[in-house]
Amino acid sequence: MPRLVMKFGGTSVANVERIRNVAAHVAREVAAGYEVAIVVSAMSGKTNELVAWVKDAAPLYDEAEYDAVVASGELVTAGLLAIALRKAGIAARSWQGWQIPILTSDAHGSARIEGIDGARLDAGFARGEVAVIAGFQGIHEATGRVTTLGRGGSDTSAVAIAAAIGAERCDIYTDVDGVYTTDPRVVPKARRMERVTFEEMLEMASLGAKVLQVRSVELAMVHRVPTTVRSSFDPPDNARPGTLICDEDETMEQQIITGIAFSKDEAQITLRGVKDSPGIAAAIFGPLADANINVDMIIQTVSGDQSTTDMTFTVPSADYDRARTVLDAQSGAIEFAQIEGATDVVKVSAIGVGMRSHAGVAAKAFRALAEKGINIRAITTSEIKFSVLIDSAYTELAVRTLHSLYGLDQA
Amino acid sequence: MPRLVMKFGGTSVANVERIRNVAAHVAREVAAGYEVAIVVSAMSGKTNELVAWVKDAAPLYDEAEYDAVVASGELVTAGLLAIALRKAGIAARSWQGWQIPILTSDAHGSARIEGIDGARLDAGFARGEVAVIAGFQGIHEATGRVTTLGRGGSDTSAVAIAAAIGAERCDIYTDVDGVYTTDPRVVPKARRMERVTFEEMLEMASLGAKVLQVRSVELAMVHRVPTTVRSSFDPPDNARPGTLICDEDETMEQQIITGIAFSKDEAQITLRGVKDSPGIAAAIFGPLADANINVDMIIQTVSGDQSTTDMTFTVPSADYDRARTVLDAQSGAIEFAQIEGATDVVKVSAIGVGMRSHAGVAAKAFRALAEKGINIRAITTSEIKFSVLIDSAYTELAVRTLHSLYGLDQA
Numbered sequence: 001m002p003r004l005v006m007k008f009g010g011t012s013v014a015n016v017e018r019i020r021n022v023a024a025h026v027a028r029e030v031a032a033g034y035e036v037a038i039v040v041s042a043m044s045g046k047t048n049e050l051v052a053w054v055k056d057a058a059p060l061y062d063e064a065e066y067d068a069v070v071a072s073g074e075l076v077t078a079g080l081l082a083i084a085l086r087k088a089g090i091a092a093r094s095w096q097g098w099q100i101p102i103l104t105s106d107a108h109g110s111a112r113i114e115g116i117d118g119a120r121l122d123a124g125f126a127r128g129e130v131a132v133i134a135g136f137q138g139i140h141e142a143t144g145r146v147t148t149l150g151r152g153g154s155d156t157s158a159v160a161i162a163a164a165i166g167a168e169r170c171d172i173y174t175d176v177d178g179v180y181t182t183d184p185r186v187v188p189k190a191r192r193m194e195r196v197t198f199e200e201m202l203e204m205a206s207l208g209a210k211v212l213q214v215r216s217v218e219l220a221m222v223h224r225v226p227t228t229v230r231s232s233f234d235p236p237d238n239a240r241p242g243t244l245i246c247d248e249d250e251t252m253e254q255q256i257i258t259g260i261a262f263s264k265d266e267a268q269i270t271l272r273g274v275k276d277s278p279g280i281a282a283a284i285f286g287p288l289a290d291a292n293i294n295v296d297m298i299i300q301t302v303s304g305d306q307s308t309t310d311m312t313f314t315v316p317s318a319d320y321d322r323a324r325t326v327l328d329a330q331s332g333a334i335e336f337a338q339i340e341g342a343t344d345v346v347k348v349s350a351i352g353v354g355m356r357s358h359a360g361v362a363a364k365a366f367r368a369l370a371e372k373g374i375n376i377r378a379i380t381t382s383e384i385k386f387s388v389l390i391d392s393a394y395t396e397l398a399v400r401t402l403h404s405l406y407g408l409d410q411a
Numbered sequence: 412m413p414r415l416v417m418k419f420g421g422t423s424v425a426n427v428e429r430i431r432n433v434a435a436h437v438a439r440e441v442a443a444g445y446e447v448a449i450v451v452s453a454m455s456g457k458t459n460e461l462v463a464w465v466k467d468a469a470p471l472y473d474e475a476e477y478d479a480v481v482a483s484g485e486l487v488t489a490g491l492l493a494i495a496l497r498k499a500g501i502a503a504r505s506w507q508g509w510q511i512p513i514l515t516s517d518a519h520g521s522a523r524i525e526g527i528d529g530a531r532l533d534a535g536f537a538r539g540e541v542a543v544i545a546g547f548q549g550i551h552e553a554t555g556r557v558t559t560l561g562r563g564g565s566d567t568s569a570v571a572i573a574a575a576i577g578a579e580r581c582d583i584y585t586d587v588d589g590v591y592t593t594d595p596r597v598v599p600k601a602r603r604m605e606r607v608t609f610e611e612m613l614e615m616a617s618l619g620a621k622v623l624q625v626r627s628v629e630l631a632m633v634h635r636v637p638t639t640v641r642s643s644f645d646p647p648d649n650a651r652p653g654t655l656i657c658d659e660d661e662t663m664e665q666q667i668i669t670g671i672a673f674s675k676d677e678a679q680i681t682l683r684g685v686k687d688s689p690g691i692a693a694a695i696f697g698p699l700a701d702a703n704i705n706v707d708m709i710i711q712t713v714s715g716d717q718s719t720t721d722m723t724f725t726v727p728s729a730d731y732d733r734a735r736t737v738l739d740a741q742s743g744a745i746e747f748a749q750i751e752g753a754t755d756v757v758k759v760s761a762i763g764v765g766m767r768s769h770a771g772v773a774a775k776a777f778r779a780l781a782e783k784g785i786n787i788r789a790i791t792t793s794e795i796k797f798s799v800l801i802d803s804a805y806t807e808l809a810v811r812t813l814h815s816l817y818g819l820d821q822a
Contacts (some may be wrong), residue, residue: 016467050487056427056496065497068505069490076461079480080468086476087469094479098509099555144510290464339773 042073208263273337453484619674686746
């Protein structure tokens with residue numbers, strides 16, 4: 001029998017009534033002939049409550065204990081869903097991460113899945129049981145301790161389970177009905193996509209679209225697991241298919257740009273009058289890397305007198321203060337005239353695999369933004385996307401401009 | 412180093428502030444030189460919340476899934492207490508039941524502890540760590556599933572852990588400061604006992620005193636684990652020792668009766684005019700036993716005409732309706748004139764190891780109750796206790812009468 005993984009997030013299992021609704025979605029797929037594994041998050045709000053208690057108990061908490069506490073929320077929903085399924089006449093049992101086991105690294109709080117033993121799940125399928133799996137967690141084999149995968153980790157659990165059991169598809173049920181060309185709250189004309197490639201979805205998730213966790217998309221891409229994003233609030237007997245994330249050769253749409261993403265979690269730092277000498281980039285960016293600060297866009301411009309240069313780059317806004325401190329500590333090693341920073345900036349990105357085969361896609365955007373009087377502070381491009389850093393006040397205008405420019409507006 | 416088990420119930424860990432208070436109690440014992448294992452319950456109210464969700468999901472829920480859900484509450488408090496202890500500078504780690512492991516039967520919802528492997532806890536003590544153990548739960552080895560020990564099971568966890576690690580003592584911290592001669596809400600003159608024997612405590616717990624779970628007292632008696640009941644609300648730096656439950660030869664007090672217990676969870680059934688023939692008792696009580704109904708007091712009285720008999724017995728009030736149904740179904744097999752029942756009855760018991768060596772202890776009580784006009788419906792006695800069944804309206808009067816009669820009133 002074909003296998004299917006269905007993942008339900010916190011709002012989809014927020015209370016017992018919604019858990020019953022989830023059971024109805026599962027019943028539909030069981031009736032359609034699938035062997036089904038379900039991955040559930042904690043009831044919405046529960047994980048935040050647990051995290052708050054941990055931080056109250058000790059601001060500098062032990063990560064392993066954090067995991068022991070925070071992983072408990074998913075156990076509750078997994079058990080309740082198994083009960084609701086059995087009530088609906090569907091054989092089911094719940095699985096805690098360590099019972100399968102889902103083996104992870106020991107990076108508590110943000111562990112990586114290292115392997116999933118599918119044998120026990122296989123045996124369950126052979127008994128005709130639906131597997132209800134607590135998401136977001138695993139076990140580190142050597143220590144025997146419970147680990148968590150980081151916030152949103154249940155998406156990653158679901159894709160990893162799908163790869164491990166050879167599922168035909170991984171359906172991520174959420175409170176939206178698919179992946180949109182951009183945030184519909186910013187652009188009312190945003191369109192739900194029927195299909196999007198793994199590569200595009202990965203860029204969109206990395207560049208600010210919050211619908212899927214980046215790691216889950218990476219994993220789906222590596223293991224070629226067709227993954228959908230769809231709504232758990234559709235009627236179970238008439239649920240729409242949502243957006244399918246799949247290989248490029250399975251996509252139909254031939255648009256050059258498929259989506260516009262934006263991220264406000266950016267901060268810009270500019271070092272003016274840097275003495276230009278070999279190794280200067282390493283002197284600046286080495287210490288930032290040592291401090292685990294992820295530098296994104298980098299622009300180097302030669303200044304008027306040719307002997308100095310201006311260096312502009314972005315860091316996550318959460319790391320902005322720390323980056324300034326690191327650079328101040330390096331002021332002996334790096335000679336520069338002045339340091340400037342800005343946190344009221346946004347990175348707007350256009351993504352599409354069609355960029356590979358079309359020239360001048362980005363240039364068109366720079367012109368359109370200039371015509372609206374939007375100043376571009378920095379640019380980065382890759383094979384299938386380009387990003388511009390602009391003042392955050394222009395976010396909506398820029399996103400709408402690009403959305404129209406590339407023909408993404410709803411008919 | 413000597414070892415100590417400390418158990419904290421739901422009200423003692425109801426929030427993070429109280430968990431910090433628990434950490435202070437633990438710090439005192441660590442400073443006193445103990446290797447400490449702590450057993451915790453879920454935060455008060457949490458288990459009830461989980462049980463309510465389970466019942467909402469399906470009134471006839473699967474017991475294994477019930478356990479998977481309900482055992483999660485203790486994981487939260489164990490992790491939070493480990494964090495609070497580390498914050499207080501005390502090395503600590505949390506342990507889930509399956510991690511130790513605490514092996515149990517597969518009677519989900521009311522599993523029995525079959526064995527505890529102390530090796531991992533020993534290794535933790537050798538590393539200088541306090542062990543913070545989630546109470547109320549274990550794992551069934553063959554299925555690998557989480558089990559729970561039934562309500563109040565954390566007391567049993569604590570005593571079993573104490574036996575397994577060879578602890579000098581098991582301290583049960585709760586919201587009262589010890590075991591009283593009777594319920595102080597009924598008898599304001601009730602006295603806190605300094606010591607009570609295992610046997611007496613077992614009878615008191617069985618007969619209605621709610622301070623400790625019956626199974627935990629049984630286990631303490633079998634393994635001779637000195638156990639105290641004491642208050643977690645005492646100041647950590649000035650905590651009173653509470654009541655010590657210990658062997659008879661370690662008790663000081665030489666009272667004949669040490670406590671008065673009462674239970675309102677009783678119902679009386681009387682079969683009048685039962686045709687007296689060999690095997691009649693088996694015909695009545697066999698079907699009740701088959702229906703898992705626990706019959707307690709039994710009285711058979713010969714009626715006037717000598718050929719029939721009246722049969723009176725008690726069952727738990729929760730089983731009263733079911734018992735009536737079972738007996739009605741047997742009306743072909745048992746000939747009787749009439750069936751009567753009463754649920755407004757109470758069983759009042761007096762307990763004391765001194766009864767063994769003193770005659771007429773119970774007779775004195777029957778006289779005293781008769782003088783107050785209290786009608787005794789049934790009597791049972793054992794080596795160290797006697798119980799009378801009376802109208803529940805007389806509960807307080809009877810308890811106070813016996814409490815004074817045996818010299819238990821506070822000076």
